[in-house]
Amino acid sequence: MCGIVGIYLKNKKLNKDLGKLLTGMMNNMATRGPDSAGFAIYSPEKKNRYKYSVCFSETSAKEIKSQIIKKIKDAKIKVIADHLIIETTLAPAKVLDIIKKFKNLSLVGYGNSIEIFKQVGNPKDVVKNFNLEKFSGTHAIGHTRMATESAITTDGSHPYSTGKDECLVHNGSLSNHNNLRRTLKKRGIEIRSQNDTEVAAGYISSGLLNKKSLKETLIDGLKDLDGFYTFISGTKSGMAIVRDEIACKPAVVAETKDYVAIASEFQAMAHLPNVNKAKIFEPDPGLVYSWGK
Amino acid sequence: MKFNLKKDSLRDVNDHLQNIDKKSNNRSFVINNPDGNHSICAGLKDEIEVTVDGHAGYYCAGMNMNAQITINGNVGTGVAENMMSGTVHVKGNASQSAGATAHGGTLIVDGDTSSRCGISMKGIDIIVKGSVGHMSAFMAQSGNLVICGDAGDALGDSIYEAKIFISGKVKSLGADCEEKKITEKDKKILKSLLDKSGLNDKDINNFKMYGSARKLYNFNIDNVSEY
Known part of the structure; x- marks a missing residue:
């Protein structure tokens, strides 16, 4: 099953309420995915400053913070439940290498705009643990998972981020992910888990690296990704939705002058x-819809 | 009598509507704040009127018998699925599998429906004032599907003896579905369904009719790719 949600704010006045709006959406989708949950929040980008979302385990926040600061001198570190947001001017190539060397850290995502959080457990508890209500931002994407393709772990939770400021959530399952994982790895895309959705995220990263737009990449995906799916994908400038041509997996869009919201139900x-009073419609099968700058 | 799904539990509301005292004169109900909840008005069996004032979720008015149910909004998957009798009127759009497997009654959708409208229908009359998505009337066995707008891919795939009337364009026909000549008897059926839906001014001559070519009824090796 799984529940997917996304919200893009057109009216900046609502930015401060982004977390509150997304909390309601995630809570109402808890029934579709009680195993784990996650969300990505986009806020206005800070040029030359990167944010790395990482999950830590088997250590205390204090301990891991002091270890990180030894390696990344200008790091500003925010602790939120079992996640850290490390903000630094240091370029990704170096930081990603440093993070990889920590055995008790796993990278969730990074970019100039994105922050990602995910955790095993009922979505209602997960959003509370991360205090999602307090977040502000321009757009956000969330997922509640009923596990099918891989184990119930943080690594198996959505959103997946395989490139700078990118993320993907998925309702459905893919059948050609093993083959595609091999192809993408050869192209230099790093895929960390055994999950099918991460492969789709890698596929999108590969398209974006080839200077294609998100919309063009998702259109290409209609022939390259075999399986059934509704995807919501985010970049720092906006979000897009696509359903496979059979369209078994649901999606509803509500658009007002202030926001665009997408959800499974x-x-x-x-x-x-x-x-x-919103314009409410179901996205047509095999068509890509996108919003943003 | 009014219910408010922000306060009343769905279970209690459905329980009340499913167990109406036969002698009661109070037979008109309104459900406020449906907020996309699932299974609203499922399993009603008495001659009552219910208005759902807003958008409903999945399986709204499923298994309905006798009740007249109006939804002032959109509905999710499977509205009026397995309906036996009565009327369900959706003022907005319906999601996929509207009227699925329904044996009788009338389903009127003022807007569009998405894919698989009337899948495996077994006697229901469905009138869609807008368009329908792909695979509509898939394996439809009996009843009538009237479409005032267009139809998506594979209309009437593997259809049995249901009739499809459509005034707009058909993107493609499914296996074993073909255009039929409209007889006077068919015209009468179409006219009565249009009248019932408040579409008295529609010209029945603008409609085409589709049904089964009956080539897939018995196994034939020449048709093996179609099964």
């Missing part, structure tokens, strides 16, 4: 402001 957005 309407009940995830029943609490959004003025949703009853």
